[in-house]
Amino acid sequence: MSFTNTDQLSPGVTVEVRDEQWLVTGVARSTDGFRLKVRGLSDYVRDSTATFYTALDEVRVFDPTQVEVTPDDSPGYRHARLWIESTLRQTPIPLYQRELSVATRMLADPLDYQLSAVRRALSAENTRPRILLADAVGLGKTLEIGMILAELIRRGRGQRILVVTPKHVMEQFQQELWTRFSIPLVRLDSVGIQQVRQKLPASRNPFTYYPRVIVSMDTLKSPKYRAQLEKVSWDAVVIDEIHNATNAGTKNNELARTLAPTTESLILASATPHNGNPNSFKEILRLLDPLSVLPDGRIDADAAKRLIIRRHRNTPEVAQVVGSKWAKRLEPHNIPVDASPEENAVARELHQSWTHPGSNAVSKDRLFPWTLTKAYLSSPAALAETVAGRLSRITPGPSSERQALEHLAELNSKVTPENSAKYAALVNYLAAIGVKKGSANRVVIFSERVATLHWLQDNLSRHLKMPKGAVKIMHGGLSDTEQMSLIDEFKRTDTKLRILITGDVASEGVNLHSQCHNLVHYDIPWSLIRIQQRNGRIDRYGQTEQPQITTLLLDPAGTDTIGELHVLTKLMDREHAAHSMLGDASSLMGEHSVSGEEDAIRKVLQGQRDFDQTVATPEEVLSGAHARRENADEQVEDNSLDIDALLASLNDTLTEDLSLSEVEASESIEDQQATAAWDSIYTQEVDYLRDALNEAFHNVPSASLNKGGVDFLEHSNAIVELSPTEDLRRRLDILPQDYLSYRKVKENLMLATTLSRGNQQLTAAREGDSEKSWPKAHYLGPLHPVSDWAADRALSSMNRNEIPAVTGEVAKPTVLLMGTLTNSRGQVVTRAFITATAGQFGLNAPEGIPRASAETIPDPVAWLNAVGLGENAINTGTTTVPEDLKALLSAAVTEATSHMDLTREDARTQAEERTQHWSQRAEQWDQHHHSGASTRAIKRSTPLIDQERSLLKSMTPERTLIRPLLVVIPQLGQEG
Template identity: 25%
Template sequence: MNAPTPEFYPGSLVSARGREWIVLPESSAETLRLRPLGGGEKDESIIFLPLERQPVQPATFPLPLVEQARNHAASQLLMDALQLKLRNGAGPFRSFGNIAVEPRAYQLVPLLMAMKLGTVRLLIADDVGIGKTIEGALIARELLDRGEIQRLTVLCPPHLCEQWQRELAERFHIQSVIVRTSSAARLERDLPPGTSVFDANPFTVVSLDYIKSERRREAFQRFCPEFVIVDEAHTCTQGGQSRQQRYQLLKGLAEDANRHMVLLTATPHSGDEDAFFNLLGLLRPEFTALKDLPPGARMDLRDDLSRHFVQRRRPDIAEWQDTSMFPDRKTAELTYRLTGAWGQLFNDVLDYARELVERAEGRGQREQRMNWWAALALLRCISSSPAAAVNALRTRLEGASEEAGGDELTLDDIEAQAGDRVLDGLDDALSTDDIEPAAQTEDSARLRELIVAAESLAGAANDPKLTKLQDHLVALIKEGFKPVVFCRYIATAHYLAEFLRGKFRDVTIKAVTGELTSGEREAAIEEMSDTEKRILVATDCLSEGINLQHLFSAVVHYDLSWNPTRHEQREGRVDRFGQKEPEVRSTILYGEDNPVDGAVLQVILRKAESIRKELGVLVPMPDNEGKLTQALLNAVLMRKHNAIGNKAQAMFDFGEPAEEIETAWQSVREKAAKNRSIFSQRRLKPEDVLPEWRKSAAVLGGEDDVERFVSRAVAKLGAALEPYKQHHKLYLDHLPATVRERLAADGLTGTLRIDFHQPAAQGAHFIQRTHPLVVALADTLLERALESAAETSDADAVARAGAAFVGNVSLKTTVLLLRLRHQLSVIREAGTRLMLCEETIAIAVSGSASPEVLTPEQTQALLGAEAVRNMPPPVRDLHIKQALQAIPDWQGQLENLAHERAQTLLQDHRRVRDAAEAKGSYQVTASLPVDIMGVYVLVPAEAGA
């Protein structure tokens, strides 16, 4: 970037086109990027100097005028507007002025860890729902705002692309494009030859499945941005072909020693030691050696690893006294018995499935596997619902494949399709296929009898599982919970939704399945936000990628998942950062005399839960690519004494497969426990983080500052906040037309429900400092403050000057509201990048003392003080004139203050990002003269009495 001419550095004031502007970064010798003195980001302009009719001249900020005096109550409003407008704040973190989320203090730990690394290589393995997306994106935003990176890519599973794009845009003001099979050709269509989509689009969200192929992988590695976030990083370790391709992709990216990489996963260790240490090797190759070193020889490497690896469970957050951000999760199990006609049908289906397998013995492998999958499909669907069972019985497994052009399905086709629809997939690739698996391999009278019997059992009268669900939902809704009912198949979801609509007349009920696109699913869910009572019935298409905590507070597992990770994902949709309710519920529904449920619950789910409670983290099932689950279900199928009867579920005999799974669970538990002990890091403690957090919050303003400002600002502009259910309503039509127009451009019209504290109330906007409402109010008030007295009335103006009799000072005290501008130079091998830093502070002069910088609390106490009695305008004007006349005498002290604050800013940057000093350096220069935004004189109440 060309350096701008000396008088036009970022932060300089210039006069152009009849008004004053602040010069912004990205200006050059011929082009100036400018922001009007009283304007915001949307008012920025670019001026091409050679074409300007009048030369651009240096300018100074005008002092307040006596004519701009207003009542004292309007003084703090200007302070708040200035503070909340800051985007290039002068605190230790550059990014905090540019994000639309107020991170919790514990979420700053990964950011501080990253700032201590020259090249950021971090594995964030926090528990489900703690906020890994925020933690990873915050690091990216900080490096962007420090000028250390210009491009960013997120690599994630395809079903998470839209969520990442939305999070980056809404929370971090990073506008990205999605790169995957359906969008890549469109993005590349208009590019010049030799130009990469990653050069043309600096911010991208890329599907791992799209980019992992060898051809695309090599091209991506050449053009890959300098900062990479990898979500679900545990799916990118060595293993099957898909995992191997992903691993090779990341390994190639990691070979560039200057590339920043942040890996995110809630399950870093799946019991596969090689996979785990290969993941650590992406941070630094030498970390793979930890696997083979004896414990005593690991200390130095362990210490190094602790700088790159952070893993925290929910209990670890307790020391931050921030556990209110997470609800209590109460779990329960509900049982039903397969009695009467339903029990008879279950036994008949079980017998028929067993016969299918026995009949194929001794025949070709294709027929054996086809019959086995058909039998397993019957077990899965009959355990789900009559509707799923009917669809499975009616769908022929041996048939034509549309993908194969009408040819007969091959054995590999059968294995892939049936496996995806019957089983739940592996932890690195959980199945999202919710179509009922095919189970028909013949057309026989026996089969038709089973279909007729299944059809006749639909409804609560004959379906004990459905009856139990209805009773449980009645109880949940009565207690105020809003449940999500998860089931395995589309037919079951519609079966449940149709039945529940007939029973819950005053409750909004929707079914969301894989039949809908990702956008349609989100729209269907958001449509439920206006209803007080709601039940969502969903397949596992919603167990990943869509967060439901703002609308729902309970999960019911109507169908047991055969993979415990899926259960945790379902519950994690509502039990996560941002859940407003103090308690969430999770209920498992199972048949106590159903051998399929018995096997899954007894051998898989309960064991997983016991390990999770012991270690505090979820450990994925050690399933050997699904072989153990298949062996377990084969035992259920082929043991005739597992039929429905009077035996309790705990009495079922699952034989050798259950023993093998128990052995595998024990092994993975021991490995996970050992590694948690070995790699338990010396975590950053609250006392290491909170000072930096408080310093940034003081510069930029927090939730309380935003609430105070908005409340006063809308009142000043003719509207008011109306209390409503623990939050507020704001009627935007009461605001001035200019404000309404700005808000309408951001899609905000009519009545706005707003909440100043997160998590926001259901249906309310969380109003933080970068929300369009705050921006519009701050810009409007500052513009009015800078207008001449003739252009504004006393009622709607913000005070740049004032004087009042108050009771909280003993000496006449002058408060100056200052805006300080600094040029931050980041010097690297590639050149020097200039940035603008701004801060708003207040100083006080009492009697003949020197100016003293006020803390935010002191500023609020002085500017927020109530006037004790009216001050006659002539007296007020006299006090203001005397203060303005004294300013030249204070000018030297104000400049010294600006230099001191510049050095403080430099120390902040060096302290937080000390690792970057090895690759360059920082310089901070104060932009003079200091802008005096407001002058306020506080006179002791007894004076002139």
């Protein structure tokens, strides 16, 4: 039976539109009705998706309460178990459910500190999930993002996802989310986005083609994409390394401002959220919550603590769980190198003519001599490039500067790989750690100058006699696909690559630790932040060998101000001490930006500042004895120091929140993984897949494909193989394209069915003979699209107007029902499971109205196991449906509705409390608005606040849906 009452519209119900059957996956109010997102169920539209508007199309809802009860005659009650499981999966869990549903069942170590971040992001404190993950380098922010997105998907809040990253980490990010969380992101790099545009009409928006995509910030910040982005809405947007998009007036910032209002969930990530400019930090807060920064520019500290998560390696909750999965860093290995005569000659010339010329300065530019100095400390190739560049820019004709530059170039040309003491020290060190021809040992070498990268590549290949492809360079001038290919190659054992020489393009976000634990600073950044970022490429969670950080320190004779060995040595030692004691080095100088720190160290080298006054010790930071010292020419807003204090206080805030985690706080990871699947009646995903295939293809999983079957082969090593049918191949189009083509997934899909086998496959992709690090067998997680496809195929073979009846351990005929309460956006606010039996007087009560006795059950899976519908259920084929069951169903629905009415009132009260709390904050913000504040801030924030107000109204619980799921009949002789 069907009807047109839109009160029953909710995710999970079946509708008929345009003579076809569809499963509703999303509901939202439109100006004149409802907008429905649906997936096709009937043959003609199966697997296709569509959007319908009730104002334009007649929508007939299949009333889930008007059902026929049919005895289940399938083996082990497979039909009933599959029906219930599929219904549960197609119904989103409540928005603010505290228990995590899928995050702990993915191919990742669900560490307590990461789970606490996920719970914070999903907390009812946030009207919508908007969070800054500011954990220090190496803690696994990508994994936290994956867990949050997985939970959002399970809550019906993650259908459309956009991830924005720096271009060199796109493939790494894409791989992590697909291989570990079964979240497919189509990579729209410089090549991918052009391929999409070729498939679409010129008028079609390319960002509507795929529902979940990953794009680089460099690509998206192009003006030609901004107008298209403004017209697209997303369920979740992730912006990685957000500190690159916080400076007002930049294209990156315009991109962030464009995206923030277009999404319900916003996840920002950065290990360095404060760059020293208070306005940049406030920009992050405004993106997340326009009320978090008052119109007068002050930060709402309570809001900031709610929006930001920040921990480091030695935060207690982190230190106690990382264990052997994060080997402790060795003491820094600083190698002082006495300069060769040729290198000394260049240093003397720099000292006498450039950095300390007295009254005979050859250049009026005070900064350029130190640019020369940094180039000299990098390599003769870098210095030659810098001198040549300067010569090309100065006025033609004789001059003292030109003469000095030409003389410097002549001296520098005499420094060769054969007489460079610093280069010789590098070669000797590499040999000492076993990086040589025929060895599997690897090293990553950092330098700031591209000329140095090429110089090192050419000479190391020659002097170490390394084979072709063993020494490669990476820099920002490479395309996004070239950078991603290099990173992927360095992760795998089967490649020839042993020495990766890279610029600071690889200092952020790139994981280089899987096959490498040696890192060399060939030249030293004059910035603790940059040093820390570099070191974090190998010193991070998942590193099982103790990382060794080595620095080459050139020490010219008699020119202390050029090499300043003691200054740069102390800089490296302070970073290591901060890493050990604080987990974050940026607080030592208080500059919070690479450029600010470089300027400060340059002044130390110039003799204008004292090192110990410029760079604090960790002990001084912990005691509060060190205050940031500013020069008279620096103008910094007073509340920048408040930001430092705010960030420092966030660790304590999160620890306090953890104490509220009830049972989960005391559970082990293993316990959490075992209990997290409370809403699933299958303990193994492969069991569900197998049952669904058997149901869909009539117990012939190995039938010929051209007869509508599917090839399905289970191996004894926890691997299954599946030959995709045509409709499954269409669904696989949304998977990462590299994975599809390299593993030929559309021809033969291999799945790992256990966590251990899934991890083994990830390792094998890096250590075997694979050309890419995509695993051969993909982990079959709870969000895998293959499971969704199999469930849809199974459900399409079932009659939507029927529910199964089974025989079980009950005293009376019992109906299991599910009640959901949704808001006007079609999102599930709360969900309850109810059992109903005939009332005290039976169904024919004195009033003449059928009555039932109903109660809410906290755990439907435990109840199903208790009545005999667990994994070992036995179907004897004797189930008989009583004649008065229709009356029981009617009475059960009535009683369940009464239960949900009480739940609705409670949910309304909670929604009103959230609205009231937000309204009080908005009123406070408005008072500051009228008291005279920044017109620019008000102009920007007001529409965002109006958007939030509209969102709050739509979150009010609105519709109740009752769905009978199952009837359990007492066994013969057991009816009470």
